[in-house]
Amino acid sequence: MNTVPHIEVRDLTMAYGDFVVQGGLDFVVNKGDIFVVMGGNGCGKTTLMRALVGLQRPATGSVVYSGEDFWSAGAEAQQRLKRRLGILFQGGALWSSLTLAENVALPLAEYTGLPPDRVDEIVAFKLALVGLAGFEDFYPSELSGGMKKRAGLARAMALDPDILVIDEPSSGLDPLTARRLDELIMELRDSLGTTIVVVTHELASILSIGNNSIYLDSESHTMIATGHPQDALKNGHPKVRHFLTRGGTT
């Protein structure tokens, strides 16, 4: 694994009004990492994700993509950086008035100017990749939770982004479906070299796919550990070990 910094977060503070959710965040995500943001409920994982992908301006600090600071960049540069990001939202966030094929096709049509038959081919391939071949004409409301999530992943991958940000990939999925999704995420990293940021509190996912991580603590409102999740499990901060063993150690 090479160690080219892909995302650098510097002294990031996220707040709602006067209430600091997380402060003093400093970490680097290298190219090709599967970087896990872990922490208990309500510790600010999703808020951090929203700051990373440009949905919520942080109170202070910077998010630097390959040397370019997102939040101080102009609108055009932000747009360009956004194009390199693929995001899978917690509930899939599929556009409910569009079919699956149209959901995946929209980013392609928006940004590539490919002819419609090429777009259709790519859409069919992406859907097949997530195991949804043949579901092109289904509407999101006709799908199960796991299928929505996989379709959301297909849409996030539509433009072959350099960075894939995934919010809670396996929440609400059965263990086998969750594992297949994890395998797909690892395969994407291995075959395409995609940098992947996963926001999760699913222990199985954290330990099997992550090769780098931070732990956000909801009491001190800052990060209390970084590094490989397996290391964190063996000799990390007691709170992190407590978390990673479901409270088995104290």
Next chain:
Amino acid sequence: MRDEAAWQLDVRPARVDEPDTLLIVLGGRWCIDQSLPSADTLTTRLAAPVCRVRFDASKLVDWDSALLTYVSRISKSCMDRGIAVDSSGLPPGAQRLLAMALAVPEQKLAGRDSGPQGTFTQVGAATIEFIRGAPQMLGFLGEVTTGRARFRRRDLWLEIEEVGPRALPIVSVISFLVGLILAYLGADQLKLVGAQIFIADLVAIGMVREVGALMTGIIIAGRTGAAFAAQLGTMQVNEEIDAYKTLGISAIDFLVLPRMLALMLMVPLLTLYSGFIGMLAGLLVSMTVFDIGFFEYYTETLRALEFKQFAVGLSKGTVYGAIVAFAGCLRGMQCGRSAEAVGHAATSAVVTAILLITIAASIMTIVYYQLGI
């Protein structure tokens, strides 16, 4: 059986030589379907020289949460007074549940001060909120006016069908009744000067120029404006709008402008229709109640209706349609991330729309009068 079904409680010093330890003997049945003693009556006993409390539950027959809440109330009172609680006399299951409930201390931080606020504070907060919201509203208006509607033709047709033809029944009923009211109102006054035929003028001009558009606007605000806010609000809850934003696609172009276009096309048509139905009601009332002939009414109506009356009505309808779409979409896009927020968005869309419609109606009426239209 009766004895077993009732609760028993005995509070006494543990032993004669141990006056500092209070023993609480619980017996019988302690369940939530009974009326149980209040823990408050016991707190009077928790005073010096008591510094320990023990329980004896050996005669307890049956228990559930009622016992747990009772004991935890006592435990809390003891903790406040610095009295030690020894719960080892309780059933093992109850001990474990109490330990779990006490394991996580109450979050003082999590509490919000939601105490009653003074009128001045409330007015101040509302004013600040309005001032903060104003740039957002203007920004939205800017985005809407500079955007480029993007949609599939099928979607626009669906939207048009939903806001237009499907609104016909309610528009018919209300317009008919308003026309009827106008006719009666006019007849009553015009009878005084023996000019009942001018009911036709009153109803025709009133409906086509003013009331048709106003009624349609208000009906559409309640019917379609609320629906728009709820649709976009739900999309906000499902993170669909965030998904557009992260792709750098304008949700305004995709979601707001087609809706706006549909309403700006359909509300003027509904206004025309409303005027027609209102005049029909006027005709019926005049013929049956006030003995005016069909042809008399018809010619008087034609005489009264000039093109400018239609132009005024249509222009108002278009403006009201735009206002309803604007308010509905704005509140939908501002929606929070909960079911409650969606309801709030729908309510506030209707309120905003009706307020703006009334303001716009007043401004246009004054301007048209000054211009002599």
